[in-house]
Amino acid sequence: MPSARELMDLTRKAIASLLRAVSLQEQVTLICQEIERIAPDIIAFILRADEQGALRPLAGSGLSARQIQALEGLAIDSLYGIADDALAVGTEDAAQPGLHDLGVSHGAKRFWAAPVRSGDGRVLAMLAIQPQQTATLTALHRRLIDTCLPLCALALEREESRTRIDRLAFYDELTGLPNRRLLQVRAEQAIARAQRDRSPLAVLVIDLDRFKRINHALGQPGGDELLRLVARRLEEGRRFCDIVAHLSADEFALVVPYCDAEQAAASARCLLAALSRPCRIADVPLGLSACLGISLFPGDGQDIDTLIHRADMAMQRAKACGLGRFCFFSEELKRSAVELSLEEALRVAIERNQLRLHYQPQVYFKDGRLRGVEALARWHHPQLGDISPARFVVLAEQCGLIDELGRWVLHEACRQLADWRHRGLAIPAISVNLSPSNFHDADLPATIARTLAQHGIRPAELMLEITESVLMDTNPSFLKILREVHAQGVLLSMDDFGTGFSSLSHLHRLPVQELKLDRSFVFDLEHDGASRTLSDAVLHLGESLRLSVVAEGVETEAQRRILVQLGYQVGQGYLFSAPLPPAELEAWLAARPGQAKRLADALIPD
Incomplete structure (x- = not known):
């Protein structure tokens, strides 16, 4: 049996890791290591549930590559199927419902997995142990799991909160796209690479035509639905290295590395064509159009703020020419900026x-x-x-x-x-x-x-x-x-x-x-x-x-x-x-x- 001192020491170490703001990976790995230190006859591991309810190995050094592969993507229900939080049991007979075969080479072994629940009852992960010397779950194992479940929940909920805060700080809540703040960070990195590689880079600013009129006619829910549609269409055609962001209201930006003037013009035509595809918003058929402005690194600016500003000036010039147009930043616009x-x-x-x-x-x-x-x-x-x-x-x-x-x-x-x-x-x-x-x-x-x-x-x-x-x-x-x-x-x-x-x-x-x-x-x-x-x-x-x-x-x-x-x-x-x-x-x-x-x-x- 683990002593109260050992369990208190485990708790103290886990709390200290939280206070040091170490990564989630380090926190849960520490918990697994402490379990194995107190009970050397078991292997401990944690499987985290993703947004679709599939399990992904998160921590546990004792698993083989084959075991990790077998666990990857399992549904939570495949490890436990009873209403309470009783431990699910794996067995040599993998055909039994709710049981899982770890697939070790000399035959299957039992393991027990308990759900790590959030304060609102959601299953965040499974904490699992696999005894090496016994086929039954001992009181020692149960006590260790009971002690570690709230510590795992605390670590996972803290990570969720941090992720949620990061999304609020760096992502637009409506469209899910990076906001101006995150665009700034990623774009400066892209500009630094372009400068180092002496490669071109384009910044495109897109503004929907007649958005205020549409928003007024369909109401805010309809306007929000339209912005989400535009965000999806901008994401559809982007390359892995491209950066799409929502700047404000109906204005979006793209940073396109390795893109010269000719390629930027082609991209602009493709984007405007994609945005102009017919759609239905709030059960109303709509024909969309947008105007787009383009600035080029390094000729039009050396930093993202200047490039966005000049692309925006070009976009305003495009709007002055009619609907569904695009325009490059030019010397004439540069003189206007200087004035x-x-x-x-x-x-x-x-x-x-x-x-x-x-x-x-x-x-x-x-x-x-x-x-x-x-x-x-x-x-x-x-x-x-x-x-x-x-x-x-x-x-x-x-x-x-x-x-x-x-x-x-x-x-x-x-x-x-x-x-x-x-x-x-x-x-x-x-x-x-x-x-x-x-x-x-x-x-x-x-x-x-x-x-x-x-x-x-x-x-x-x-x-x-x-x-x-x-x-x-x-x-x-x-x-x-x-x-x-x-x-x-x-x-x-x-x-x-x-x-x-x-x-x-x-x-x-x-x-x-x-x-x-x-x-x-x-x-x-x-x-x-x-x-x-x-x-x-x-x-x-x-x-x-x-x-x-x-x-x-x-x-x-x-x-x-x-x-x-x-x-x-x-x-x-x-x-x-x-x-x-x-x-x-x-x-x-x-x-x-x-x-x-x-x-x-x-x-x-x-």
């Missing part, structure tokens, strides 16, 4: 004061005296480098950031002018470009007034530049705001004049003090008589309206000379200086002969 990321980066750059202003001088042709500077926004992206203003200003207009950009430029330009004044650098005036949409902000006059007061800038030292497109703005609030700004004493300039909507009938309504001749006229002055004629006309128009006129884009001495001959007094362009950061503008000023003296007499522009 989206650039939009967010611009938003952050404005919020975190990561933009910078450069300043381009405006000078008098006659003596080179400084008239003022124009503030021009510059953006250095940490990864993409310098982004052209022509690009990010248009982006700001498209994504609704242009008002924020205008306010930032206004504040920073006034701050910089105040700093120069504080350090004794008498920059006469500063010009700031604002978008027409800024003048639809009813708070703009108050914003300008607060900014000027905050930095101690006089209104006449600030010039706001607006484009000719405002001439076509018939909104009464726009003109009201423009006049309120002008009433503060802030000067207004019409930028790029002569290229857009120039019209005296509109121009006379605006309280502007300056016109800026567009650089396109200046560029052709030397070789195009029409440019000279138009430039002359703009100057005379400005003079007739008592407006100052500034020529932009002056790059050569010949252009300067022609402008002077036409009667222009002020110019701006690379002939004098490129737009400069504050420190470089200060150095430019210091290097100009007599500039310090001239600045003292030039605090207010003409």
Whole structure:
């Protein structure tokens, strides 16, 4: 008889293995080993029941290969057939009902098997022993089995719970497919193999057409049934190495290793054909279709998140083309992705004061005296480098950031002018470009007034530049705001004049003090008589309206000379200086002969 101490020791070891979270195989093997240690005359083994009720050898080192083969796949009912938990008995007479022949070479031997039951009564496994020296079951054997049955049940139920938790964490409960989390793990492994083998890999994202409409018509049970059907059809054609996952709602993903563009296109056609097969959902005949997007490793991305995102972008493009289509991720879509990321980066750059202003001088042709500077926004992206203003200003207009950009430029330009004044650098005036949409902000006059007061800038030292497109703005609030700004004493300039909507009938309504001749006229002055004629006309128009006129884009001495001959007094362009950061503008000023003296007499522009 085993002593109480021995049984307690067995229990303690089994519980300790559970606490160490060792594998189920190790836990049940330990139980079998402890049984055989306490009773060396028997062989112990455990047969686990699968989902179909068939038994599979789980633990027990004393069985021969032939015995294991004989036990594999047995039905539980073949080992015991009585209602209670009495031990089933194997015998030499294998023809007796409910008995099993282990098939040892020198004749069959008895073995006894008891069911391992869960808390809800299900049979999880059979714990079996085979005495080597007796044909009957002894009290020792019974006591060992009685002690080990709850330990086996505890180990098996714990494994069931762990499996259930893993399924909840890594599998979609509705379709049974891997979820995004498990896809992430398996796909990264597949990508690592593709990188190592230098082999292609494709990611496909599938989205059902009209799923919301179907789900609404058939109800959630019908929608769920449809998603399960789609999951089965996606699983049907997959290879062993392919990964199918349910991402969300009606969106699925496939990771297909060793798949180039041509093979991906063929796979897409097969999948769309399989999904389009007629079906019945909730007794309603349905014709299905789906759209599919494809991205390829390594060209479209180096990690699964990027590849899925770009396949999804391609899928959205396919949907835009109609039902049942597929589309590859392309350079055009890549540019769209870059623009989206650039939009967010611009938003952050404005919020975190990561933009910078450069300043381009405006000078008098006659003596080179400084008239003022124009503030021009510059953006250095940490990864993409310098982004052209022509690009990010248009982006700001498209994504609704242009008002924020205008306010930032206004504040920073006034701050910089105040700093120069504080350090004794008498920059006469500063010009700031604002978008027409800024003048639809009813708070703009108050914003300008607060900014000027905050930095101690006089209104006449600030010039706001607006484009000719405002001439076509018939909104009464726009003109009201423009006049309120002008009433503060802030000067207004019409930028790029002569290229857009120039019209005296509109121009006379605006309280502007300056016109800026567009650089396109200046560029052709030397070789195009029409440019000279138009430039002359703009100057005379400005003079007739008592407006100052500034020529932009002056790059050569010949252009300067022609402008002077036409009667222009002020110019701006690379002939004098490129737009400069504050420190470089200060150095430019210091290097100009007599500039310090001239600045003292030039605090207010003409």
